[in-house]
Amino acid sequence: CELFSMYSELFSVYYELFILIKYVDDHQEEYVQTLREWVAVESDSSDVTKRAELYRMMDMVGEKLRKMGGKVELVDIGEEQLPDGSSLALPKVVTAQFGSDVNKPTVCVYGHVDVQPAQKEDGWATEPYNLTEINGNLYGRGASDNKAPVLAWIHAVEAFKALDMDLPVNVKYLIEGMEETGSNGLDAMIKSQKSTFFSDVDYIIISDCGWLSKRPALTYGTRGNCYFFAEVEGPKQDLHSGVYGGTVIEPMTDLIGILDTLISPSGTILIPGIRDAVAPFSDEEWKMYQDIEFDVESYREKIGVEQLMYNNKVELLAHRWRHPTVSIHGINGAFSAPGTKTVIPAKVTGKFSIRQVPDMDPAVVEKQVTDHLHSVFAKRKSPNKLKVKMIIGAKPWLADIKHSLYEAGKAAVKRVFNVDADMIREGGTIPIARTFQDVTEKSIIMLPIGGFDDGLHSQNEKMIFNVLNPGFMY
């Protein structure tokens, strides 16, 4: 009798699982269609002229969750100040709740639906805002970062609701629209809802990252991001380089000169003091890195360079995840189009960022960078004016991989994929992870859904159509 009851329970669990998986498979086209509608919204949070699209995106998220029967709120998080002195409403944050059973744990899924800029001319093979399937991949801006993962978590709950199945946990959602530009307004919102929305949350899940290889992974750390604008201003307006060239010290010459002092040809950061705070690389870490599934040669091939900055796996991963780096993104105000404009740009803004790691502090980085640039600029004795400003100062994040949440994550990966998850870090920044940790004091896990070659922030971003072979789990 005991045996019968056990088998019966097991059967019921597996039957429920079977029904659930069948439902998901049967609704695949619908899921893709929803993703297509979401990708079609140009929710580029870095471009203020696209703000209306971003508002519309948040409304669509709210509507989707409301239709599923969730308790949905669109939370006003205030305004942002634009450089011209005007202000602009931030996109509302969507919160939703499914279930409030005090006997169940409560899981909160965080995600974002804003995207990086994208234009066909940047080198996309397809229209970036028109989700296009090619060879089992779905191409579109935001497909992987982060619209499909957000929808995956939403559709999971939707399946339970549609089948009238009991959710094993209470589920909450927190979906924002400013992640790509530093989650403006979200920190304050999280702080203000610490004792309301977050009071019954036990665990926070973030799927705004990707696997490292074809092996499933759990992510336990991210780098921070200090994004700088260095503006050099000279003449009142752009000048003809023939008519005026040779009579003015050009802002571009100054800007190029100071940007050239940030990093050595081999990749060493040259800003004094900046590497002092970096946590030492322990032997234990070294060993762990060695076990990670990662092929340096195929990484090199995928990127398409003749040589990487480091040739061995451990050093390369360490410089990707737990050492700081400087990237110069571009210059605003200079001539950037095709053709041969003969202009002396009057005001140019160099944009670069430093990915910082534990135990660096953004406030200290800001001072080190600002001091350094003003010091090298002063040596030039230029009549032009330099302004240095840190636009984003997002902290790194690091979790304890021995926490029960990671144990649960490892077990889940093992059950679904039948392999051990790689324990990885993320070179990119998910600033909100750090905020969740600092403010709510809840445990956080990053559970990547995006593939390892999704091209985040790049041309031809995509989401794989089927992470799993459809037959895999039957």
Added chain:
Amino acid sequence: CELFSMYSELFSVYYELFILIKYVDDHQEEYVQTLREWVAVESDSSDVTKRAELYRMMDMVGEKLRKMGGKVELVDIGEEQLPDGSSLALPKVVTAQFGSDVNKPTVCVYGHVDVQPAQKEDGWATEPYNLTEINGNLYGRGASDNKAPVLAWIHAVEAFKALDMDLPVNVKYLIEGMEETGSNGLDAMIKSQKSTFFSDVDYIIISDCGWLSKRPALTYGTRGNCYFFAEVEGPKQDLHSGVYGGTVIEPMTDLIGILDTLISPSGTILIPGIRDAVAPFSDEEWKMYQDIEFDVESYREKIGVEQLMYNNKVELLAHRWRHPTVSIHGINGAFSAPGTKTVIPAKVTGKFSIRQVPDMDPAVVEKQVTDHLHSVFAKRKSPNKLKVKMIIGAKPWLADIKHSLYEAGKAAVKRVFNVDADMIREGGTIPIARTFQDVTEKSIIMLPIGGFDDGLHSQNEKMIFNVLNPGFMY
């Protein structure tokens, strides 16, 4: 009787002049309207997507001259090769002829009707392609460079024709549409028409330049322009700076590094050998420069910088006109928009130009620059690829200011303005002057019509509405 006949002739000359001036004054609004129609055409020759506009512009020029009764031809000058391997028809060159009296000298007016790029967002106070009058100035892209001067020469002949007056000289026009990008195809056309269109031309007039001050001027020299693209290519596509930063040598770091070796903070060109060919600055030149009307302080104020590269008039003018200089115009392929895109650009092209002077040779400059950049790039030991290409190689031009054409020019300025013309040079490049000189062996004069503060190639380009007080000549 002799006295009577003399007075009568004088009267008739002055009467004709009076009638002519009155006609011009009466048709002022019409002239502005034509300029408005021409400025409305976005004949930006550097942007291949605007090519249809350029074709339309050339048709309008031909039509205008045809209506005046000229013998007009639209000369096919072939195609240009685009970087992607395709080809595109060059805008036709318009030639026209008014009069063929063998007893009169023949004057050929050269001009161009293509323009530099312009967008309202660049910082224009008005729509750049909508000619707008503000305080006696007509603002619009191409207003001064070179549409209004071309129209001035056209309307001069039109007045004679409308009044049925005999032209004192035969007049020819040569109007092109590729000047702003290096007059592609025009050299070959001039060479091929040396013994046809140019066979009876005695003098060539170019009004594609401006006065130096409020004092009328004649221009006797221009600098050349060697425009370079330095392309650094690394990864196959743009990368996320968080995900990949620290593992690849970034093309932007390399490009910034090599661009920083072109020019010193104080403006000295650092490319080895490049200044060796510069003609020495003679004492005679020094004296002539000292007599030129030019106020360094108001030049500084106009540009709006705290300090110029040189503080005394002679040195400043010399570095503007007869010494070479390097300007870095911008970077194509990097992030150039507002906002905070976290990208590692995969392929970036630095654009810079060297204004070269007698006796520098573009072919030598090309080799010096290419060798230098490859040499500094090689020292970086970067895995990225560098390509250096000279896109424009336009020679400088220098006329003999003692030639009768300049004597005639001086006399004309004296008669109309009652002052001695300043003898000036042009920092910019009018490559065609050099070609005319080399190919046709005719005498050339540059007679500026544009004002000294027209803002060529810049935001808010304009043409003064009335160079002369309308009452001045009566």
